[in-house]
Amino acid sequence: xxxxxxxxxxxxxxxxxxxxxxxxxxxxxxxxxxxxxxxxxxxxxxxxxxxxxxxxxxxxxxxxxxxxxxxxxxxxxxxxxxxxxxxxxxxxxxxxxxxxxxxxxxxxxxxxxxxxxxxxxxxxxxxxxxxxxxxxxxxxxxxxxxxxxxxxxxxxxxxxxxxxxxxxxxxxxxxxxxxxxxxxxxxxxxxxxxxxxxxxxxxxxxxxxxxxxxxxxxxxxxxxxxxxxxxxxxxxxxxxxxxxxxxxxxxxxxxxxxxxxxxxxxxxxxxxxxxxxxxxxxxxxxxxxxxxxxxxxxxxxxxxxxxxxxxxxxxxxxxxxxxxxxxxxxxxxxxxxxxxxxxxxxxxxxxxxxxxxxxxxxxxxxxxxxxxxxxxxxxxxxxxxxxxxxxxxxxxxxxxxxxxxxxxxxxxxxxxxxxxxxxxxxxxxxxxxxxxxxxxxxxxxxxxxxxxxxxxxxx
Numbered sequence: 001x002x003x004x005x006x007x008x009x010x011x012x013x014x015x016x017x018x019x020x021x022x023x024x025x026x027x028x029x030x031x032x033x034x035x036x037x038x039x040x041x042x043x044x045x046x047x048x049x050x051x052x053x054x055x056x057x058x059x060x061x062x063x064x065x066x067x068x069x070x071x072x073x074x075x076x077x078x079x080x081x082x083x084x085x086x087x088x089x090x091x092x093x094x095x096x097x098x099x100x101x102x103x104x105x106x107x108x109x110x111x112x113x114x115x116x117x118x119x120x121x122x123x124x125x126x127x128x129x130x131x132x133x134x135x136x137x138x139x140x141x142x143x144x145x146x147x148x149x150x151x152x153x154x155x156x157x158x159x160x161x162x163x164x165x166x167x168x169x170x171x172x173x174x175x176x177x178x179x180x181x182x183x184x185x186x187x188x189x190x191x192x193x194x195x196x197x198x199x200x201x202x203x204x205x206x207x208x209x210x211x212x213x214x215x216x217x218x219x220x221x222x223x224x225x226x227x228x229x230x231x232x233x234x235x236x237x238x239x240x241x242x243x244x245x246x247x248x249x250x251x252x253x254x255x256x257x258x259x260x261x262x263x264x265x266x267x268x269x270x271x272x273x274x275x276x277x278x279x280x281x282x283x284x285x286x287x288x289x290x291x292x293x294x295x296x297x298x299x300x301x302x303x304x305x306x307x308x309x310x311x312x313x314x315x316x317x318x319x320x321x322x323x324x325x326x327x328x329x330x331x332x333x334x335x336x337x338x339x340x341x342x343x344x345x346x347x348x349x350x351x352x353x354x355x356x357x358x359x360x361x362x363x364x365x366x367x368x369x370x371x372x373x374x375x376x377x378x379x380x381x382x383x384x385x386x387x388x389x390x391x392x393x394x395x396x397x398x399x400x401x402x403x404x405x406x407x408x409x410x411x412x413x414x415x416x417x418x419x420x421x422x423x424x425x426x427x428x429x430x431x432x433x434x435x436x437x438x439x440x441x442x443x444x445x446x447x448x449x450x451x452x453x454x455x456x457x458x459x
Contacts, residue, residue: 019089019110025103027052027067039089039110066108069093073103088112148188149333152325154318159188165313166193171265173250173310174288176317179366182288183248185317190244195284198243201236206252214257220273235272237264237281244284250310251291251302262306285310320361320368327357327368334369335384338376345422346376348384355386421448
């Protein structure tokens with residue numbers, strides 16, 4: 001094979017994404033490409049013939065792998081950060097020798113690794129979240145607390161406040177974007193309240209036609225409607241006696257019905273449709289909305305007196321993007337549930353978990369649950385993949401890294417660990433025998449199996 005002409009070699013180096021610099025055995029620059037000047041931030045300073053030692057003495061080059069390679073005669077690798085640590089480059093200098101062993105040249109290659117470092121930090125952040133969540137789950141908790149997945153400080157604080165107001169019968173208005181889990185918070189309040197042994201009923205005020213919502217809430221007596229149920233019908237308020245009634249999307253309640261609800265909140269009495277007498281009820285009212293009720297009051301579409309009556313205590317459920325520490329636990333929870341529902345044993349690779357962690361989830365928990373279920377249903381083999389169309393919403397760099405043929409070592413090792421755990425569990429038959437055979441704690445094995453979506457029968 002013939003040698004490449006020097007012109008072609010220089011042309012290839014000039015078009016390279018990585019930076020290249022060639023120096024002599026004294027550290028004098030003989031050649032550098034534009035990428036090298038750009039990556040080292042020395043575009044307006046570097047010139048061929050300059051001594052790197054002089055640049056270092058002037059403070060323009062804090063350290064130079066080339067100079068260290070000159071003094072040691074060995075390959076030297078360094079990583080350099082900017083002052084703000086927003087960018088990082090790896091510099092590798094390799095000395096070249098003649099047949100007599102004399103150093104001739106130092107070839108230095110520099111590469112921007114900022115994105116790789118960011119990705120590693122994000123993966124470590126995901127792993128830290130999993131570790132913290134596992135430790136939280138090991139702590140003694142009451143049954144209601146365990147029902148709500150809350151690894152983030154934001155949700156923990158919200159549950160602390162919810163638990164505090166659960167002890168009293170004050171009306172609570174729960175606000176938050178659609179899909180954040182407002183009904184979950186309402187159930188938590190009921191479950192930790194003195195009313196927990198009594199019914200919890202919920203109604204979506206925006207899902208029932210206006211002419212039916214009143215009868216649904218307050219019921220009606222016999223003879224009120226044509227084709228009615230014989231003997232009339234109990235409303236939700238009567239059915240929730242002693243317990244809690246959750247009014248979701250309270251902002252969609254018609255103005256006329258708001259008056260009747262206000263009277264019930266004030267007197268704890270109401271008149272079923274068609275009745276001439278009022279009846280009393282001992283029911284706690286919790287309400288929720290994604291709308292701005294204060295703005296609706298200003299516009300005249302929601303009664304001011306009802307707003308203040310409902311809003312004795314206000315709880316705001318943060319959007320999922322504002323409590324990212326909850327994303328991974330929720331992904332794993334919905335993965336385990338979908339695996340059980342569809343008789344699958346699929347897992348989500350660590351790098352894909354990191355991609356899901358980065359996503360902003362405009363549809364909040366409801367969107368996350370849907371995406372995880374689709375991954376389980378549509379995925380081929382044991383490994384979940386991003387569902388069609390959804391990958392376009394993710395960051396381009398994350399998606400590119402995940403789809404490359406060579407996966408990160410952590411991803412590969414996680415897949416190997418999962419396969420080994422599955423084989424061990426199949427051979428041993430129970431999780432306790434498996435943990436004993438592997439030489440690890442039973443609780444550690446259970447956490448690992450949950451992390452990798454490995455379903456096990458309860459013992």
